[in-house]
Amino acid sequence: MDCSSWINTSLDLNINPRRVHRELPKEVESKLFSLGMPKFNVEECWESKRPIKDESTSDLEEELKRVTAENKKLAEMLSVVCENYNTLRSHLMEYTRKNGEKETSPTSKKRKSESSNNNSICVMGTNNGNSESSSTDEESCKKPREETMKPKISRVYVRTEASDTTLIVKDGYQWRKYGQKVTRDNPCPRAYFKCSFAPSCPVKKKVQRSVDDQSVLVATYEGEHNHPQASSQMEATSGSGRSVTLASVPCAAATPTLVTLDLTKSKGSNDSKSTKTKVDTPKVQQVLVEQMATSLTTDPNFRAALVAAISGRLLHNN
């Protein structure tokens, strides 16, 4: 799901630069050009062609008013964004709940009772270019009696090469394998991992190939990381190119979140370093921030303002 489709991140800022020199020094212009910003006529960006050097109090007051209004506008937009996010989240919760009711596990011999209120976050990733749809499943906690100790459980689906026999799911964290077992309902072995980045981190991961589609790895995460993501750089440069970032929502309501990541670019390139997506709540925020940043950098008004600000700064220093 592309965040930009939910929320219009175009800030539509009312940029009205005034206090910088109208003529952009060639030096600045060339520097901006070298930074990948196309050369454009700064003159066009001026709304008014007032002389810059007579900064009066009224100018400052006007500027202050403008900034205040802009701030207010941004605050309103933020509240709208939050509102939209909450609405989407509640819709998603409802959807996953309905799915959960439909999908009752056919394997009646499960040792542990299934719990429908548990968290379930599913990501269907791919490393060979085929994006798959996401699905929801239920996962029980180990001991129904220990309801207060329910670990946060999420499931991640990763498409891999069918010939790829490794049970490695790159998710940005560092894992240590501590066991492997062939389970009854699946001829493919299940691998058990512990988070090895922080010794105190309680998160565990189980990885097993799907019974239905052996090219799909099913990674089940238990618990929440109590540390930041280990090293995205390491993951980005590692060999397999399989990379999934776990969606984990740490809010108290433990809202299930459905995230599908396009991992097609990670294979065989180091581009994933720059495209790595964080989908934790802070990660969602980061995605939004990135979207906004993209929106800003592609906005000619913002570019004009940036050029004006930089040139003004340089002139000020001179």
Add this chain to the structure above:
DNA sequence: CGTTTTTGACCAGCGC
């Protein structure tokens, strides 16, 4: 030499 992986043994929960 330190870290990670492998793999058989062991343990605990559950159904009969």
Add this chain to the structure above:
DNA sequence: GCGCTGGTCAAAAACG
């Protein structure tokens, strides 16, 4: 109590 099964432990091997 016994057997089955999933999960974990820990010693040995492999790896960098």
